[in-house]
Every structure is written in C-alpha cells, then in structure tokens.
Amino acid sequence: MNNEENNFEEFLRAKLENHTVKVHDSVWADIEKRQKKREGFIWFKQYLNVFFALDIVFILGFSVLSTLNSNDVQSKNKAQNFVQIKPDTNVNVASSPTKANAKTPTPKPLDKQKLAYTSAEINKTTTPENITKNTKTRSSTKDISTTNSRITANKNKLIPSKITNKNPKKSSAPTFINEVLHNDIINEIKSSNSAIYASIQPMALHPLSNINQYNFSINESKEVVAYPPPSISQSKPKKVLKAEQNAITQSNKAMAKQAKDEQKSIANKEVEQTEKVTNQSKMDDAVLVTKENEIAPLAPDTVYGSKKFKGYFAIDALISPELFGSTFNARNQQTQDYIARRDSAEKLRISYSALMRINLFINRNIFINSGISLSQRTEKFSIEHKWETHEDYIDSSKFITIIDPFAGNTIYKTYDTLDYVRTFKENLNHNLTMTFIDVPVMIGYKWLGKRAGIALQGGVVFNLLFKQKGTIANFNYTANDVSSTTQNPFNATSGLSLAGGISSNYKLTKKIDLLIEPHTRYMLKPINNSSYPLQQKIFVYGLNVGLRLKL
Amino acid sequence: MTEAELINNCKKQHAASQKLLYDLYAAKMLSVCMRYINEKTEAEDILQEGFIKIFANIIYFRSEGSFEGWMRRIIVNSALSALRVKHLKFADNIDHHLNHSKVEPIVLDKIGAQEIFEIIRTLPNGYRVVFNLFAIEGYSHKEIAAMLNITESTSRTQFLKARNALKEKFTTKHLMKVSNE
Numbered sequence: 092m093n094n095e096e097n098n099f100e101e102f103l104r105a106k107l108e109n110h111t112v113k114v115h116d117s118v119w120a121d122i123e124k125r126q127k128k129r130e131g132f133i134w135f136k137q138y139l140n141v142f143f144a145l146d147i148v149f150i151l152g153f154s155v156l157s158t159l160n161s162n163d164v165q166s167k168n169k170a171q172n173f174v175q176i177k178p179d180t181n182v183n184v185a186s187s188p189t190k191a192n193a194k195t196p197t198p199k200p201l202d203k204q205k206l207a208y209t210s211a212e213i214n215k216t217t218t219p220e221n222i223t224k225n226t227k228t229r230s231s232t233k234d235i236s237t238t239n240s241r242i243t244a245n246k247n248k249l250i251p252s253k254i255t256n257k258n259p260k261k262s263s264a265p266t267f268i269n270e271v272l273h274n275d276i277i278n279e280i281k282s283s284n285s286a287i288y289a290s291i292q293p294m295a296l297h298p299l300s301n302i303n304q305y306n307f308s309i310n311e312s313k314e315v316v317a318y319p320p321p322s323i324s325q326s327k328p329k330k331v332l333k334a335e336q337n338a339i340t341q342s343n344k345a346m347a348k349q350a351k352d353e354q355k356s357i358a359n360k361e362v363e364q365t366e367k368v369t370n371q372s373k374m375d376d377a378v379l380v381t382k383e384n385e386i387a388p389l390a391p392d393t394v395y396g397s398k399k400f401k402g403y404f405a406i407d408a409l410i411s412p413e414l415f416g417s418t419f420n421a422r423n424q425q426t427q428d429y430i431a432r433r434d435s436a437e438k439l440r441i442s443y444s445a446l447m448r449i450n451l452f453i454n455r456n457i458f459i460n461s462g463i464s465l466s467q468r469t470e471k472f473s474i475e476h477k478w479e480t481h482e483d484y485i486d487s488s489k490f491i492t493i494i495d496p497f498a499g500n501t502i503y504k505t506y507d508t509l510d511y512v513r514t515f516k517e518n519l520n521h522n523l524t525m526t527f528i529d530v531p532v533m534i535g536y537k538w539l540g541k542r543a544g545i546a547l548q549g550g551v552v553f554n555l556l557f558k559q560k561g562t563i564a565n566f567n568y569t570a571n572d573v574s575s576t577t578q579n580p581f582n583a584t585s586g587l588s589l590a591g592g593i594s595s596n597y598k599l600t601k602k603i604d605l606l607i608e609p610h611t612r613y614m615l616k617p618i619n620n621s622s623y624p625l626q627q628k629i630f631v632y633g634l635n636v637g638l639r640l641k642l
Numbered sequence: 643m644t645e646a647e648l649i650n651n652c653k654k655q656h657a658a659s660q661k662l663l664y665d666l667y668a669a670k671m672l673s674v675c676m677r678y679i680n681e682k683t684e685a686e687d688i689l690q691e692g693f694i695k696i697f698a699n700i701i702y703f704r705s706e707g708s709f710e711g712w713m714r715r716i717i718v719n720s721a722l723s724a725l726r727v728k729h730l731k732f733a734d735n736i737d738h739h740l741n742h743s744k745v746e747p748i749v750l751d752k753i754g755a756q757e758i759f760e761i762i763r764t765l766p767n768g769y770r771v772v773f774n775l776f777a778i779e780g781y782s783h784k785e786i787a788a789m790l791n792i793t794e795s796t797s798r799t800q801f802l803k804a805r806n807a808l809k810e811k812f813t814t815k816h817l818m819k820v821s822n823e
Binding site for chain 2: 099100102103104106107109110111112113114115118119121122123125126129424425427428431432435476477478479480481496510512514568
C-alpha cells in the first residue's frame, strides 16, 4: 500500500517537475522597477556603517590638518624668533626710520657672525615716543633729551663724517645712550654679539679709558659703531689707532652690505607676516629684538584672529524624542515567518533619551565630548496566533460503501467518520521596554558664526547597561516574560554602536547656548543571545534639544 | 554560460544575468506559485515578490545544493506568506474520508502534467497546500506543521484527504475521457 502511495506521489512530482505557465511580460518590468528602488535602499543600509566611518575619518582629518596648521604657524613664529624685551630691560635704542622700513618693519633673525644690528630691525616697533617713555621708566633722574643733546654734540665734534642722517627733525639719529644705560648696552651687546664686544673690549680695557666716554651710534648704514673718546685715541700710537679704525670700518661695511642683501631677499617673502606684525607694533611697552635659537611664544596674532584661542569646557543637557527600528536576521524558516508577521503587525516605534555630556573645545573648530545617556525604547504590537485541534468521530448515522469504479464491485463498507476541526485564535501581545545606559564618545568639527554655529560630530557609544521588562511574543508564538532568566533572550549589554549627527547651537547668553542636534545611531551587535534564532539590531533616529553651559 | 557563472553574475547584481535567470525559471516558478494560489494575477505578484527575494538573497546561496530547489523554496515561502495573510483555513470536508483509494496505473499514464496541475488547483486551499508541500516539495509533516502553524496530525489528515480527493478526481477525469472517446 505504501509503495503504491509513494509511486503516486513520485508520479505527480515527476509530471509537475517541468511544468510551466506562461508569465506576463509586466512581471519582469515590475521586478526591474523594484530592483532599482531596492538597490538605492540597500546601498544606504549596507553603507551606513561606511558613512559613519567616513564621518569619523573626515573629522579626524580636519583635526589633524588643523593641528598641523597650528604647528605651522607656531614654527613660523619660532623662525621669526621674536624676543619681547619689556620696558624695564636694558636696551633703549632709537634711530631714524627710513621710509621703506617704516612701511615694512621686517623682523630678521640675527646672524651671530654679523657685527652689526640693522637699524631696520631695531626700529620695527620703536618710535621716539617709546624711547622717551622707556628711558623715563629706566632712569627717572635723567632725561634722554639732555643726553641726546650732549651726545649729539659729541657726535658733531668727534666723527662728523660718520653721521649720515640728514633729517634731524625726524629723529635724533645717530642716537646715543645715556650714561646709566651704558653698562646695560655693553652687556646686551656682549651677550648677543661677541664680535661687537670684542671690538669694543680693547678700548674699554685701555688703562686710560672710561667706558662712559664711549659713544655708540647706529647710523643709516646699519652699523653699530663704538668710538673711543679723544683721550684714548690720542694715547695710542697712530698706526695702531689707524689699524683699529680701518678694521672696524671694513668689518662694519662688510656686515652692512651682507645685511642689506639679506634684508632685500627676505622682505618680499615676509610681507604678509610683517603686516600682521605692524598691527602688533602698537604695543607701546614692547621692543622686539631678533635673537637666534630662542623659542618665542606663539605670537598673539595668529590665523585664529586677533585673540589667541584658549580651550574651554562646556556641559550639555539634552533630551531627545526618537524613532527607532530593528533589523532582523532569521536563522530558520520559522523565525523568517515570524519576522514577516511581526513586520506587518509592528508600526511606529517611539523612544526617548536624555543625555548629559561634557565638551572640550580644543580649538575654535575641533571638540570632543563624552557623557552618559539614558534611553528607553518600547516595542508594542500584537500578533494573531491561530491553531486548531482535530477530533475524529464515527458517524453511526451514515454507512458508506466504496465501490471500485472499474470493476464495479464493493471494496469497503464502513461507518463514515467525522473530523471535527476546532480553530482557536489568540492575540499574542508583545510589550517590551528596553532601557539603555550608554557612554557616548564623540569628536566633532565646528563652523562658527557670530551667534550660531554648526558642527558635524561622530563617534562610538559604549553600552554600560541594557535592561528589559515586559512580555515578548516569541518566534514560536508563545508569550514569554523576559523577567524570567530562562525566557530572556537578550544580552546583558547591547555592545558598541556607531553614532553621528549634526549639532547646531545658538547663543542665548554669554554662557548659555541652545542646542538642536539631529542624530542617528546604529548598533553593531545584535541585542539577542547568539543562540537565539532571531537576531535583532536596533537603529535610532532622534533630535536632541537642550542647553549648553560654557564653563 | 553555465549555471554557476549565471549565479556568480547575479551575486554581483548584474542586471542582464538577472534577466536571464528570470527567463530561465519564471515560467516554472509561476507553475509552483499557481499550485498554491489559484488566481493567476495574484500568483504573478507572488512570483515577483519571490524573484525580488531571490536576487536579494542570492549572495547567501552557497552552491551546496540545487539552485532550482533553493529558488523553489523561496517561491513557496512567499506563497505561504501570502496565504497566511489571507488566513488559510483547514476546514474539514466530510465528503472526503480517510480511507485509502486506489488509482489504476493506466489512469495515471494517460494524464498529462497540465491536467494534473489543473486538478490539483481544484482542491480546497488547505488540502492543496499540504499536498503540495508534502507530496511535491518533499517537506515532512513536522516541517509543514511549523510552516503553517498547525499540528502535525492536521497536516497528515489534510494530506490524506487531499490524496484521496485527487485520486477520485483522476479516476473521474479518466472515466470522462474514456466515455468521450
């Protein structure tokens, strides 16, 4: 009997195996249309993670570039090697600023081999007013004007040929230093230019010399010249004096020429920076002196604007209504059917989250933040579950006879049977509340406006705690209470998520900003046990609204 | 192009290969659909849905079994999902009993595939689905019970009734043919 039945089924199977029905042409057209739509969606879904990764890379890239730029500015400033000498330092110098120098006061590093400062360098930020003020600060008992007049007299008397300034109205160059500052100048020159000091030292050590009698001048040929007083000059043999003077003159000339060539070549390159420095030259109390191999602080005037940016902290308090969805991965046919039914039963899922975080603004554009977030998500739907029972009864009221249709004889006589099918229906309610406590770590890049700003941020979210409460309509159509550990199919933590969003802020007060942030989050790991046949991942779209308090 | 190449191209979402695959199997798969769903337009919708699933999931096909069998399973599942939405009923029909009917081999020999197909389509929904799943697709009663959310005994009963009904229908058909001749 069994063989016959099997043959019957095999016969049908064989007959139907290659049976075909003509398909209408519109079916493929519809498939093609849907394929195109699906491709777009799949692309978005599959590359969502890539988007986030790119987002992070983009932000990190900006961060690195920004840091490099910052370093670049700093290194340029180092190269300029400015040293700010406060008003109470020992150097007070003035000379006649030439037209060119007044326009572009080029900062220039000093070569140790040089025997002269250039007046251009020294005059970058120095004005006659500054000198007067500085001198008063340094030596209140002596007025520079008197000293200047005395020195000027000396100059005219001793070396009229060296004085090349033809415009005494503009300045008193060559400028001489009053006696109180004399030693300081010597020390300064000694420390910064040993060659100059070397040329001065023999004169200073002369038994008849009086250091106060030396006159220092900085003339327009950019030379610092130390002239011995007449008494010393006269006490030396003429040959020695002549040789010394020739040596000094030749040396100064060579240095002046070299300095002039260098200045010309550098001038063009540094026009932009010197403009910035020109603005800065309004600082009345500072005199800039170039000095090699000293690390100068970052010039206050940088690419970031007139003020130097200082990092600061800010605290954000945000709440967010959210829409969330789930992606399912079925591991068997039964769960596949369950997903299909669940998808049709489950409509909108709404959740909320609250977030407290602290931001560190590293520079005007880049910030990092981290904090703690509490979110609650509720899944609520109902699946209709149907089943049936069968009961066979002998129907004694009906006696049936089965006759062979070919032979015509009676095959079988029996009472009929009744198969009662009872159909049952119940609604399986799924009401699950999931609570997450997470730590987001984000990095962002911010664009600033006057009152408002916008930022792009991305990062990861670490889950600390994942709690569930309620009843789930399980894939095998049973209602399970998740508070029972044996029926709970969820992991203890939801693992790592990728998060990103756009943050916009509007300045309400000096300290407080309003924040509005559309954001998204995608869980990388399923929230279910690995042994559970249904693997669920959650993605969230939300809108953070809150306030930022700048600390 | 071999089947393996065709599958590989479809895995790469190559549109021409997808069309080729569709042309090769659509007619056969529509036959499968129509054994579950009586309405042709509805069956075509199922076919469309099934092919979308095939193209989406072909990357998971590991070439370990028959590709046609794999496709057929997807089509059958799509059809069953549609039937579930329509709340498939397995109501009892007291006209069909659980005894065993016999069909003479001569009857079967003279029945063509199209006739068998048409006769199967005349069966009540519950009978037809269970019969198709068990006899044609080769699922066990346990699997059918899980798929249709029914008990195993229901699956067995429905199958037996379907088989008996079919045998009777075949015999009747044959007799009608003979009498016409």
